[in-house]
Structure formats: structure tokens, C-alpha cells
Amino acid sequence: MTDDPEAFLSVRDLKVHFPTDDGLVKAVDGLSFELARGRTLGIVGESGSGKSVTSLAVMGLHGVGQYGRGRARISGEIRLDGQRLTDADPDAVRRLRGRQMAMIFQDPLSSLHPYYTVGRQISEAYRVHNPVGRAAARARAVELLGRVGIPRPDRRFDDYPHQFSGGMRQRVMIAMALVNNPDLLIADEPTTALDVTVQAQILDLIRDLQREFGSAVIVITHDLGVVAELADDILVMYAGRCVERGPAERVFHAPQHPYTWGLLGSMPRLDRERGARLTPVRGAPPSLINVPSGCAFHPRCPYAELTAGASRSTVPELREAARRHFAACHLPVADRDRIWEASG
């Protein structure tokens, strides 16, 4: 994960602000990252940290169908395959949606239209971008349904979403997202609504398909466990900003930010016993209208006193703690390593 100009997806200083009656909601406030083809990025954070807002910004879904008030203000730059998406013609972005970049949503029941058959919904996604007839679209949809592991896809084509189980529905969503061979696949909490055994199946499916299709994948989750086996890189978000990012194994084994420690603490771990001694993050996520001064995490940080007041006054910058591993924390790297080791 370098600042590679050749990166397939590049996000620079992205800000997504929503004007509301109570004030300006800074949902995403200066986020940057890159993603190469064939790689998987896990974006992790609590709800309200700006993960989903980021993904919708990439998809260009903010502001679609919205007029006047409540409309998002977006700044910064998003490039997909070298093409600027920010400030681009909305219709051009629309034509990319579903074809070059596709998305899987959290709750497949509410995300599928209850009145149309799954087959029709998948065919529709195909036909928007491909000038083919009904029969060809059907064949393609049936093919995809088979690929995502739905038994007897030809018959299930004509079923409605409510006739599927939760896991099968998510497979349908995945089939719909993949129907145009997208180069970028964003999975927003793809397993949250599913039970544990089905979760694993879906995650396996996403991994297998990614290998097969060679897409770049962003997996958005509040649960580090989901991305543990899936992601090449991890990006941890807090209050609309990136607080840590780096290769997955680094983030898991030598996390550099107290917030990440907390997230690891709330993650059920089978592989390491010491995780049991980690304490989950206390308190509630901050308001995005009145973001705490300095380090936004400081009111919840057990180590804030160790920074001699810097965490209260100064916004920490992302600094490289190890190769390709960045964290935004006032604590000296040595102190962080010591605390992390001590907790283990």
C-alpha cells in the first residue's frame, strides 16, 4: 500500500460533510488511501466512523436523487483507474456504477426489491450496461446464481427475495454485484445480518470470487474478525479519519493505535489467548458535529495522559511506524510497542 500513482483506486483528502439543522456533520474528514487491482482492503471502525459514507462516496451515491437540503458536500479526489470521479459528470459516474464498481450491502433482505424476482433484479443490473435481450440477460443471471452457489439457479431465477434464506439472499446480492465483472467490489458489512456459520461461507465466497475475477475489493466492517482472513490491508477509521492503516498481518500483530487495541479487544479470538486480557473500547463514539479537539479519540483513550496534553490540543498526523504501517497517535512508537507487548 504505497502512494502509487498507478493504484487502481486512489482516494485523496476525501471530505464528506452534511449540513444539518444542528450543524455540519463531518462524516468523513480528510481520508486518503489507495487500492491496487487484485488486492483487498478492509476498512474497520465503529458505526458512525465514516466507513459506509466513504464507500458511498466512492460509488458516487451521495446526492443521487437528493435536492437542496441534506445534500452532501464532498471535496478531495477519488480516482478509479486513473479517471477522476469527483467533479465528474454524474451520468458518467452512473455508467461506471454497477459495471466498473459494484457494491454488496449489509442487509440483503431490505436491499433487494421485494416486488421483483431475484432473476429480474440481476438481469436488470446486467442489461443496464449491456445491450442484450431478455434471454441473454437471463442466461447470464442464471450463470451468476450458479457461480455464487445457489442450487438449481434456473428455477430460483423466478423466486422472490422473501423466498430465500438470509445466506442465499446475500449470495444473490453478490451475484448481482458481480454480474458485470466489476473491477472494484465494495462489500459493506456483508455478513452482519447473517448467522455465524453462514458468515464464514459468504466470506469464503467473496475470497474465492475475488481470486477468480481479480477485482479490487473493499470490505467494510466493524468486526476485525471478518477481515482477518480476507484483507491484504487494513484501514482503521475513527470519527471520519484514518487512525491506522497497514498490511493486515502488521495491524493484527503489532497494532499501533490504542483504538485498534480496543477493537482487537472486542474481537473474539481463538488464535491467541492474550486477547482475552485486552479491554474493549469504553464509552460512545464522538459526535461528528463537535468532534473532540486534538486527537478525536482522546476522551476514550486510557493513555491520553501519557502525551503531556498533546492529544488534547493537536490533531495527530499519520506517521509511518514501520514499513507501510501508519498510525495517528501522539504516543511515541516505543511506548506503544511496550504497552501492546505488556497487554500480551
Added chain:
Amino acid sequence: MPQRSTRFTLAAGSAVALAALLGTAACSGASGGSGGGTAAGFNAAAASVVHPSTAKGGTLRFTAAQDFDSLDPQRGYYGFMWDFARYYTRQLITYDTKPGNASLKLVPDLATSLAQVTDGGRTYTYHLRSGATWEDGSPVTAQDVKYGIERTWAQDVITGGPIWLMQNLDNSQKYPGPYKDPAPDKLGLKSIDTPDDHTVVFHLAKPNGDFEQMLALPEGSPVKRSKDTGAKYGLRPFSDGPYKFLAYQPNKTLVLVRNDKWNKASDPIRPALPDRIEVVYGSNADDLDSKLLNGEADLDLNQTGLQQAARVKVLRDPRLKASTDDPTTGYIRYVSLVPAVKPLDNIHCRKAVIYATDHKALQTARGGPIAGGDIGTNMLPDGVKGADTKYDPYGLTSNGGAPDIARAKSELQQCGKPGGFSTTIAVRNNKSAEVASAVALQASLKAVGITTQIDQYDGAQTPNIIGVPNVVHKKGYGLIVMGWGPDFYTGQGFLQPLVDGRFILPNGNNNYSEINDPAINGEFDQAIATTDADKAGQLYSDINHRVMQDAYYLPIVYDKALVWRSDRLTNAYTATSYSGKYDFVSLGVEGAK
């Protein structure tokens, strides 16, 4: 607060809408109306004939918000039905076709002359004109007259109509009516003889000076037995008048066309000018007014007067006002004072109520002098024999109708209630002017310490509520706001149901004060027995004085209605005999082709 402002807006809005409606109607009405005659002037038809004409042809168009109760001659009881019935029914005698009080004179119709009265006023003999025919061309016979009158006796089938003739002709026979009559010709009523086809003889058990008044009602119309359809007869009466039914669907359509079998020579009464008579039914009274003012119709069948919105418009514009008349309707609006409810058993308390009342305020509540009528002074309105509108024992019209607080207080003192008392005012909930009267009455009585609650009862249930003395007593109705119009213009028709003690009924009572004074009852007997109208008038005058002196009634107004008269109408005049309505049977239309 928002509620109030909404209501205000709506009220203001409705007023604007109505004003707009009538404003535009008036503009077009002026041009539309000028095609025919010219406006003859306000009240021109009250005393004289407007646009006298014998020109035939055209279509006379009525508007109607309310349909006939029944077109069956023996069943109709609405005043406008009686007026209308002369188009298709004839009686032995009828009212003269003259304006105003002159219309009260009885004249022969089917009969050759008024009755030969013999046997001390017990026997009335009529001879039928020759040439009177039914719409199938068959002659109208004495038997038809008898059969028609007999129908009234079938009170389970022929419901709703007046029963004056039945009361005066049954003579204890308990005749069951023609439908249950065992006689093959169904003419089993003994009190009516038909010695031949053109002679009818009535035998009364007791003389009744108003008997011919009763015969002049549609109740006295002949009905041809072979055409009698019983309860359904009102849907298609068989005509012996100048018009017959082309179509009738209640509340929807009514068209009369000429009865070509009617023989003009046999009928001295009916000019039969229009070729066709139509009724335009409507449920929106304001819209019907607009049709009248707009020239789309000629007059209101109901003759209840223009609605407030149209009234305001018409009275402001002299040109429009010239197309209206303001006849008295024969109705008297009054408050019954009920002695059965204490402390109104004390005459001084009753007098206190009368003196304390602001008569002007009650008149205003009724709609003011034009739409409401003149302040009433006693219980016999102008036109009835024995009436004297100058008789004003309580000075109701002095001081412009203002209350006499000093007299009221002194009467309260004499009643033993110097601080006042409390009682209940009963009023029909479906008559807004009566409710307004009750409110005005309440306000004026309050000034002398008489506190009242107003009980608005279900107006549709009137005979079952204030018509039941027990209910009146139980509910403590000390003051009852009501109105009364006579069936015929005599003291008997007017006063007897209201003040004769023998007319107190357990249900459907009209003598709300339950006056049962032997002197009054005796005077009625004398007045009715005589065939001398002047003598009867003297007796009725006396009864009126007694009722007023005993303070049983507080008259409010002698009712008036502001009615529209299209400029197309010819031969238009209002007839006291038909409660101030235009005499429908005489009307013609101008511009007829």
C-alpha cells in the same frame, strides 16, 4: 387559537363563495330576465295581478329543494302541494283565483254553485257541472267524489293527509275505508249520498260552519276507483284537471303536460296557460336560488323564501328587489307558555316572560321584518275572520318591540318570584331560526333574572317529544318555541288545535299549553255550529282575547317570506288561501311560442 382562525377563514370563505355565486348570477340574471317581461316592483303581486295575460304556451319551471310529501290528493299535507294540486285535481268548491285576501272566498269548481245548506247546517247538497272529465275522457261523477273522500278513512294506506272530512262525516259509523269496504261498489260510507251521477249530498252529525273550507282542500278531490292504486296513487295520480303527469320520480323529475281531455268550458277556475310544467329538483338551496336569479327557473315550488345569501343580494339591488314579493305566509311563530310546568302555573310569571321578552330581538332572530315578518301582537293573523292586528294587550309593538323590564319585574313580584326563576326552553334542533329565537329569548329573560336552559330536541321527532304532554312535564319544558300554519283560514283552522282543551292529545298534541278552558271550548262549539261567518268571527275574536289575557302564548312574528317572481311570469299574484304562495294554477309564462 388556530382553530378559531381556521373557522373564521372558512366562514369568511363561504361568504365570499356565496357572494360570488350570487353576484355573478345577478349580473346574468338582469340580462337573462329582461327577455321576458319587466320587473313589476317589490310586492307588486301581493295585492294585484302582475302581467295579466291569457297567452298560452311555454314551459313553467319550478325549482324545489323539497319534494311533495305526496301527490295523492288525500295524502298531501304540505302547503305547496295543496297549491300545486289544482293542476291535476278538482274539488266541488275551491278558492277564488284572486290576489291577497280576496283569494279566501270560496267559489264553485266541479259544483254548479256553493252548497245548498239545509237541516240546520247538517246537510250540504251539490250538483256537478256537466262536461268535467278524467284524463281518459270519462265524466267525473258524484260517485268519484264520494270514493275520493272515502279514501281518507283508510288511515293505514292513505297516511299523512288531513282528516277534517273524516272527523265531520264518520258519524260513529267507524267506516273502514274503501279498501276494506264489503260493499261491491266500495261506497259504503253512509254520510255521503249520491242519488244520481251528478248530485252529492253530505250529512253531518253536527253542523260545522267551516265544512266547505274542508271540502276545498285536496282531501275533497274525487278519485276514479278503477284508477286508484292505493298507497302508490301519489306516484301517478289520475287527472281531472288541465294537466296530467308525463313523468314523476320523487326527488328527481316531475313533468306535467296538458290533459287534452280537460274541458275548459267545465272549469271556471283554471286558465291553464303553460303547455308544460316542470320541477327542477335540487339539494343545494343556494344553487336553486342562483337558478332563479339567473333566469333558469321561474319560481320556487316550496315558496319558503330565498336563502340568506340571495336575500342579502336581492335586497341591496333595487332591480332585483323589484322581482320579489314579501307575502305573509299565514304562519304564526310563537312561544307556548306551559302552565303545567311551575312556576308558569302562575299567570304573573307567564306575563313576566311576555313583558321581559325583547320582541325586536326575536324578530331579528327570525330574519327581520322582511324575511321574518311583522312582530306578532296576538294569536289571530290578518285575514282570519275575527282577527284584529291592532289588538296588542301587552304592547309588544310599542317602543319598537323593546322589552318592558319594569312591568316584567312587577309581574315577577306578584308571582312571588321577585328575583326571577329558572325554566327550560324547548326548541327543534333542525330549524335554525327557531334556535336563534330561543337564544334571543334566553338572553332577554336573563335581564330580569329568569334563567333558562335551551333544550334542542330532534326536530324530526317533534310529535313524539313536545307532542307528548307527559314528556313536556317530565322534561320541564316551560317555554316551547314553535310555529303554526292553519289548514284553512278560519278561527277553527287556526286556533282550535292550539287552544281547545278537547284537542289535547297524548301524542302528536299541538295544544302545548294544555289550555282547557270550558268557556273557550264552548265558544268553539258555538262558532263552529253557525254558518254565519261574521258571528263566528266575533266568537273567535273573543277566544283570541281570552287566550292572550291568560298569557298562554307569546307571539313572535306573523311569518313572511321573500320569494322570487321571474319576470317571465304572467298572472302572478300571491294568495292568502295558499298561505301567501303564488297561485300556481293561474300562472303563465311570457315569451311563450
Added chain:
Amino acid sequence: MLAYLVRRLVAVVVMLLVVTLVTFGIFFLVPKLTGGDPAALFAGRQADPAAIAGIRRKLGLDAPVIVQYARFIWGLVAGRDYASGADVTHCAAPCFGYSFKTEQPVWPLLIDRFPVTFSLAIGACVLWLVVGVATGVLSALRRGSLWDRAAMATALAGVSLPIYFTGMLALAVFTYKLHWLTVSYVPFTQNPLAWARGLLLPWIVLAFLYAAMYARLTRATMLEILGEDYIRTARAKGLAEPVVIRRHALRATLTPVLTILGMDLGALVGGAILTETTFSLQGLGQAAVRAISDQDLPVILGVTMIAAFFVIAANLVVDLLYAVVDPRVRLA
């Protein structure tokens, strides 16, 4: 499906029985409570108790209420005979009896009145659906815009203005001022153009009220639907916004509209009383008003049954349509 229909039809019959029973109950119980007697109303003002008893007998009001009810139901199913003296009239099924007031047979009266009310309801319905839904959708899509605010202010006026007021205003302007339209009922079968012209004004006035309600309902529902996840999915597919609105949002928006429509249409066929009164249209609503003020039981029962039938039928149709629109709904 067939079993479902049969079950629903049985329910309709049961409902109609209940409705007539309740109507009977109200008619006979309420006057008893106020001390009234319907027979007295049909007597003249001099009528004596014997005459009133005769009327009661003639109208069949002397029998126990339950017997009257049984006779009524029997007449509906098999017809019945009315005897007055020697004169026997057979009233064929479905026999609703004869009007107490006008002596007309009730069933032909209903048949005569029904097309008026039905025409009024259907025409107004088409108008308000088109205008109301279109306005609501546009308002939802242009939320906060001048159009939205103007449309919603107009809708508020439409909802709050009484129909008598708007009706009178419409008459004043279009009939008496401009002479564009006069209101009258011409049967559709006789002259479709005259039918439409004669009813246009009441349609507009009635539709104004309902369009206002439907615009507000559509707008609110549309806004809710536009926030649904599946709309986001549709957009994420790259569908153009008009397609998202038409194909995905509108269909879901129409479901609640359909529910309300069924009830409104059913109730309206039962009698658009105020509209009929304002425009003097002789429909079922007018018949109901007159019958109630005349205490004309057979007509009251007839109109009530027709109204109940259409409310129930409209709801049945809505339920069936619902199953067509929303595949999650099973008819069972």
C-alpha cells in the same frame, strides 16, 4: 385461491348481514331511546293513536324487530308479498321493500341512483389518482423546492376546505360566471361526452379534496421509499434516476395508496353525500340523506347495504390487487 375467494365471499355475506342487523338496531333502538315512533311521522298532524297503529301495521313495524329483520332478509333472498286490503303486490327478489315515504320500490330506486354515484366516484377517482400521485411524486423528488412548497400548500387547502365551499365556488365561477359547464347527469350509455361534461365540475371539486390527500400521502410514502435500501441498490446498479423512480420507487409507493383508494372508493360509492348535495346530483348519497330525515327504513337499509357491499367489495379487490403487486402477500 379459489378457497380463498369462497371464504372471502362468505365473509362478505356475513358482513352484509351484520351491517343490516346494526342498521335495524340503530333504527329501532335510537328512536326508542328518545321516545320517538317512526309511524307517528307518517301520520298527518291530526292523526290519532288508532291511525298511528294502523300505519305501524301497514309498515310492518308492529311485529317484533327480529321478525321484521327475518322478513327483510327473506325478501332479499326470495322476494315477498305486500298486502294492503285485497290488493296484493309481489316484490321480486332482491326485494328491499317499498319506501315508507314515497311508496316507490326500493330496489329500482337504488338501481336508478347507483349509476349517478358510481359515475361521480369513478371519474373523480381517475382524476385524483392521476393528479394526486403525480403531484406527490414530483413533490417528493423536488423536496423543499418552490414546486413542493406550492403543491403542499395547495394540498393543505384542498384537505381543509369543505367541499360545499369549493363546490359553490366552482359553480359560481364556471357555471354562473363563465358559463362553461353546467352540472347534470346524463347516462354514459346515452351520450358519453355529455356524461363527462355534466359531471366534470363535481369530479374536479371532489378530486381536489382527494387529490390533496393523495398528494400528501404519495409524497410522504415516496420520501420513505426513497430512503429504502433497495432504492440504493437500484442506484448502485447504475440505473438512471428516472428508471429508479419509475420501476423501483413508484411501484412500492403505490401500495399504500392502493389500500386507501379501496376504502375511499368504496365509501364514495356508498354516497358522496356532500358533493351530491352541492351539485344536486340524485345519487345514493342524496337518497340516504332524505331517507334518514324521513326515517324511511327500507331506503336506509337499501343504501346502507349498497354502501357496505361496495366498501367490502372494494376492500376485496384491493386485497386481490395487493397480492398481485406485492408477491410477499399470500392469499390464504
